[in-house]
Amino acid sequence: MTPRHRSIVWSFTRHSLLLCGAAFILLPFLWMISTASKPQTEIFTKSIHFIPHSFALWDNFATAFGKANLWRFLVNGVVVTVSIFLLQVLIALPAAYALAKLRFAGREVLFALVLFCILIPPQATAIPVFLLFHKLGILDSYAALIVPFTISAFGIFLMRQFFKTVPDDLIEAARMDGISEFGIVWRVMLPTAIPALTAFGIFSVVAHWNDYFWPLIVLNSEHLRTPPLGVASFRNEEAGTNYGPLMAAAIVIIAPLVVAFLLAQRRFIEGITLTGIK
Amino acid sequence: MAKIELNGVRKTFDQTAILKGIDLTIEDGEFIALIGPSGCGKSTLLRIIAGLEPQSSGEVRIDGVQVDGVRPSARNLAMVFQSYALYPHLSVFDNIAVPLRMRRHSALARMPLIGRLHPERGRTERGIREDVERVAAQLELAALLKRKPGQLSGGQRQRVAVGRAIVRQPVGFLFDEPLSNLDAKLRVHMRAELAQLHRQLKATFVYVTHDQAEAMTMSSRIAVMIEGNIVQIGTPAEVYENPRDIRVAEFVGSPKINAMPGVIREDRGLEVLGRQLRLNTTAAAGRCTVCVRPERMELGPGPGAIAGIVTHLEHLGAEAFIHVKVDRIDLPLLARVSPDQQLPEIGSAIQLGFSASAVRAFDATGKRIDVTAPARSERVREKALG
Incomplete structure (x- = not known):
């Protein structure tokens, strides 16, 4: 040949x-x-x-929207995923900055603990957290959907790795200019970390938009349901599942993700190229 | 303007001593260069002055005030970094405006969005704009104010970094190898610009570099740092002509000074490579090193000249260097000659000499020893050898 x-x-x-x-x-x-x-x-x-x-x-879409309050589910999904992501950023960025750039005793041990937290599956902590929320009386609420995910060990890890690549000179220049440590996180580190933040945003939003397990456990009220739970309400064991409207509803709930991903993907790739040139 | 004093500054990282007790007084308005090989602690010293790094012991005073524990921004010094360290997401204007905004706006007025509603903000912002534009005009950056650092050339970025430093009129400037990322031609140009800036601002400049050409051309004094100590401080000419330590002699000057093994005899006479020099010393008998700068080496035969073989020629246009291999010395001796004279062939035998005034001698520990020509010598320019 x-x-x-x-x-x-x-x-x-x-x-x-x-x-x-x-x-x-x-x-x-x-x-x-x-x-x-x-x-x-x-x-x-x-x-x-x-x-x-x-x-x-079109008939199936009409049935789907008529049978369940799909808009409400979508709004719930947006409220929950956006709140989770913002709170994750609020906590992960200062934590990652401290782990990457500040010198203090026990830093490596703390970082090892963060890595260890990534290994714990959410299912393992589900029951303790459920009992805790029961005691606090916040089951069946937005808080129950959002609070358990606000501290993302993966987010801290990802941002810490990215912050490691930011030159120390930049941080020291900021200190000379009189920017405080928290100011450095939000004014200097955040803008340089947009590509990493976008990547983390994709992971976070996709995971929590699609999450079925945790909302199923903590929710009872129909009006708080997130999109995957909403679709599940089309299942009906007595009358037989109505698959046409169910699939139409499935299209509706994955559409925002697909659109968001396609939009973010462009920025994502731009971000990677940007860091490559640097 | 500021006088910066360092008293017994030490710094250790994990039991490794980086700075071993630095005493240095930098006068108000002085341009002092800290030079030394990489790893000698010069950058650490600069960062201690800046307050970015705490010293392990000793004190730093700025204008007589002890500043230990004072935040970097409160010391009123500005620093220009090797990598320029511009904020990549901000325009040139905003980069230069950052230190002013951090100083002049209240914390509330700096808040994103709601800060815009602050009553004082507009007036302060107009003042900042005036100052930034004045500095930009001074550094010829006026046309670039809207660009991002990524769209600038190395020299332009460097000027923005300088602009960010001078805009808030600090009492002193710290430079950490600011020219080492520029190409050779631009470096020479920026050297002149920085020296000009110093004359204009009349502020205290502390300039760290490993490039001795920068130190020699710009500074009023040079502090040579080796292995965590300041070995010599003096004017560029002094340090070059009168090194107090062999490490200074070898570090300052390019190409490196020629070092030849010598002996101090019991009768105080000096010998090099077995040849007697017409020089006396007061130092104790023993081994020593005799050093001569390449431009002080003279070609041609003479009484007691050193014989060697030409191993390499470097023709640089304005000057030429001849490398001569001599028995009993590992490194070849270098002679700097004018290229209009006939250069010897590679491989040919050659003879080298030098005058008595060219000799710089160092004892076995590397300290400088004084040598004197015997009084009986009356010839104006006498060969040292013979």
């Missing part, structure tokens, strides 16, 4: 592998859109077809 042939064969294999991977990831989404576009009678048929014979997407 000539090298030219070999490169064509390799390129062919490579692309087929990538296509398989893409199909594996995208098929559930396509199936969701397809199901959301079908009337109830077409969903359970023997043959598999992606394109619905009669197009019922």
